[in-house]
Amino acid sequence: VHPENPGAPVTRKPPPTASVLAPRATARRLSADLRRRSVLGGLAAAGSAWALAACGGGSSSSSSSAATADGQVEDALNIYTWADYDAPEVLEAFQADGGPTLQIDSYGSNEEMLAKLVAAKGASGYDIVVPTGLFIPQMGANGFLTELDRSKLPNFANLDPQYLGQTWDPDNTYSVPKDWGTTGFIYDTTVIGRELTSWADFLDAAQKEASGSVSVLEDPWEVTCIWFAANGIDPNTSDPAQLQACEDYLVANLAPRLKGFESNPGGSAIAQSTYALMQCWNGDARLGLDGSDEPDKWKYVFPTPTANLWMDNWCITAGAEHPDAAYAFIDHVLDVDVSIQELLYIGYNTGLKDIEAKATAAGLDRAELVFPAPEIVARLTASVLNDGHETIVAILGKIRAAAGA
Numbered sequence: 001v002h003p004e005n006p007g008a009p010v011t012r013k014p015p016p017t018a019s020v021l022a023p024r025a026t027a028r029r030l031s032a033d034l035r036r037r038s039v040l041g042g043l044a045a046a047g048s049a050w051a052l053a054a055c056g057g058g059s060s061s062s063s064s065s066a067a068t069a070d071g072q073v074e075d076a077l078n079i080y081t082w083a084d085y086d087a088p089e090v091l092e093a094f095q096a097d098g099g100p101t102l103q104i105d106s107y108g109s110n111e112e113m114l115a116k117l118v119a120a121k122g123a124s125g126y127d128i129v130v131p132t133g134l135f136i137p138q139m140g141a142n143g144f145l146t147e148l149d150r151s152k153l154p155n156f157a158n159l160d161p162q163y164l165g166q167t168w169d170p171d172n173t174y175s176v177p178k179d180w181g182t183t184g185f186i187y188d189t190t191v192i193g194r195e196l197t198s199w200a201d202f203l204d205a206a207q208k209e210a211s212g213s214v215s216v217l218e219d220p221w222e223v224t225c226i227w228f229a230a231n232g233i234d235p236n237t238s239d240p241a242q243l244q245a246c247e248d249y250l251v252a253n254l255a256p257r258l259k260g261f262e263s264n265p266g267g268s269a270i271a272q273s274t275y276a277l278m279q280c281w282n283g284d285a286r287l288g289l290d291g292s293d294e295p296d297k298w299k300y301v302f303p304t305p306t307a308n309l310w311m312d313n314w315c316i317t318a319g320a321e322h323p324d325a326a327y328a329f330i331d332h333v334l335d336v337d338v339s340i341q342e343l344l345y346i347g348y349n350t351g352l353k354d355i356e357a358k359a360t361a362a363g364l365d366r367a368e369l370v371f372p373a374p375e376i377v378a379r380l381t382a383s384v385l386n387d388g389h390e391t392i393v394a395i396l397g398k399i400r401a402a403a404g405a
Contacts, residue, residue: 155334238388283347
């Protein structure tokens with residue numbers, strides 16, 4: 001039971017992962033848990049997990065629905081998601097007036113979530129999970145997700161069609177868009193006096209003015225993208241020569257300049273000026289600027305030539321014990337007013353029709369960070385899970401080692 005609010009959802013979170021070279025301060029609003037895509041294991045372990053699942057590790061538990069004849073849903077709902085990724089008032093409203101009791105556990109990476117599902121053979125006890133899009137094909141193929149019954153999601157019609165039918169789930173068989181965003185960097189203009197606009201500028205400043213005061217994300221795709229994009233190479237490359245060149249450069253030239261690896265620099269690092277130059281997601285940058293006493297000294301960059309275009313998604317597990325409650329919750333967050341509450345809290349586009357105008361009317365600040373201009377979105381690249389992924393995981397490990405992790 002929540003010590004200050006007995007009606008609040010019960011949330012269990014894993015221990016925080018500290019910055020590699022400097023401890024992470026307590027976040028202003030975010031928990032200290034990893035919020036986004038840090039890789040805590042390795043793809044080798046994930047690959048073994050997939051192999052195990054492919055050999056018969058799919059869900060074997062039956063769904064124990066407690067829905068009554070009059071359409072009432074079950075009295076509980078278990079969600080496994082990224083830390084602090086929903087507005088508390090949204091969760092509390094769903095539980096109000098006798099609604100299902102929520103238990104929310106959090107993970108720090110897609111790999112961590114997958115490992116738990118694999119270990120439990122799909123029968124993990126969770127009803128809803130929130131994977132990033134590129135992992136959904138494997139999850140569906142290995143029996144971890146249920147095919148959605150769209151008739152139970154009337155508010156699905158509120159979603160903007162441009163966010164549906166992504167390549168990793170073209171018919172939205174398994175997924176409902178939750179949030180999407182991109183990656184860039186933010187820098188302290190009192191330390192770096194020149195204008196930075198590209199990933200090449202990021203690498204240059206990291207080795208000059210910001211050297212020793214730089215952080216990057218705890219995500220292999222995002223970190224290797226810095227070099228690939230700076231050199232005009234597809235960040236999804238699996239070419240061995242390009243991967244080796246990326247490793248050689250980043251280990252030799254970026255790693256010695258790093259002060260830390262941060263998954264949520266917007267939580268406190270921006271407000272406390274922990275670094276002069278930080279790779280970060282657009283929503284986290286907004287959060288950090290909102291918490292800073294000197295927001296005007298910071299500049300966030302949507303860097304050229306490209307960056308990640310990611311989407312997190314609501315999915316119902318194949319072994320869900322409370323499927324009706326799961327449908328009810330997903331439909332709840334697709335309500336227009338509820339979606340705006342979510343957006344105002346987390347700072348990411350929730351993908352509903354006309355959401356920008358509605359969120360702005362509701363008082364959204366720094367809307368330009370939540371809604372990148374169309375010309376920015378047009379040059380983004382969606383990350384994919386391919387044969388090069390295990391290598392980029394290894395590259396990140398070598399960068400960490402070279403940085404003194």
